[in-house]
Amino acid sequence: MSEHKGQVVGYVRVSAADQNEARQLKALGAVDRLFSEKVSGKSADDRAQLQEMLAYVREGDKVLVQSPDRLARSTTDLLALVEKLKSKGVALEFVDNPALNTDTPQGEFMLTVLAAIAQLERKTIRERQAEGIAIAKRKGVYDRAPKLTAEQIEEARQRVSADVPKTKVARDLGVSRQTLYAALTGSGKYAGV
Known part of the structure; x- marks a missing residue:
């Protein structure tokens, strides 16, 4: 030493x-x-x-x-x-x-x-992740499911109609304002919900 x-x-x-x-x-x-x-x-x-x-x-x-x-x-x-x-x-x-x-x-x-082992591990994880995503996309299951149920969206619409601020409604439901807006307007993953 x-x-x-x-x-x-x-x-x-x-x-x-x-x-x-x-x-x-x-x-x-x-x-x-x-x-x-x-x-x-x-x-x-x-x-x-x-x-x-x-x-x-x-x-x-x-x-x-x-x-x-x-x-x-x-x-x-x-x-x-x-x-x-x-x-x-x-x-x-x-x-x-x-x-x-x-x-x-x-x-x-x-x-x-x-260091070499850690680098190999990172590359292997990235490869496996990419393979998993590709398989999920081929199966059509890669998109995330909507965070809000139809019942929660209906409740949100009623609360917004009752002049409850959208920020508070989103916070109470545990979602972002953007997610709430998408659900209320039926856009993105919430189309047809």
């Missing part, structure tokens, strides 16, 4: 407010600066402490994280974060999985393999 010349920055994340980050803190050991997050299921952009850490780190720093799943929820997100840190000259070390550390040739190789 190469020597870093900057700060050792720790990042911990627990999924719920009632969870304790003590296990992660123990795994990281001594750090110069710690960023701790209690949040679940959010993208990297929505995690304030992660964004603050990314803004804080400088060339020569090393970020310590217990494991990849504490840093990112998907391979794609993980690779984007690794690239962001790498572009700043910041090393990334996973305490529980040193094979992915960015300051070793083996870690660089493993991350390259992960």
Whole structure:
């Protein structure tokens, strides 16, 4: 492992407010600066402490994280974060999985393999989605069904006739104003309803 010349920055994340980050803190050991997050299921952009850490780190720093799943929820997100840190000259070390550390040739190789797998996965998903859409179109079932039933449309017409604002009617029915207008005028998917 190469020597870093900057700060050792720790990042911990627990999924719920009632969870304790003590296990992660123990795994990281001594750090110069710690960023701790209690949040679940959010993208990297929505995690304030992660964004603050990314803004804080400088060339020569090393970020310590217990494991990849504490840093990112998907391979794609993980690779984007690794690239962001790498572009700043910041090393990334996973305490529980040193094979992915960015300051070793083996870690660089493993991350390259992960990137290739993620790219293949994205392409495969797009191909399957396109195939599914093509099959559905051939069967004539690709269009979405109208969101409003005939009864709901009749109720909406009565409420609009009673001077209830269309915005309120749409909100009460759980649809957009555009959907309500299409239903009231019998256009688009609502033709003949």
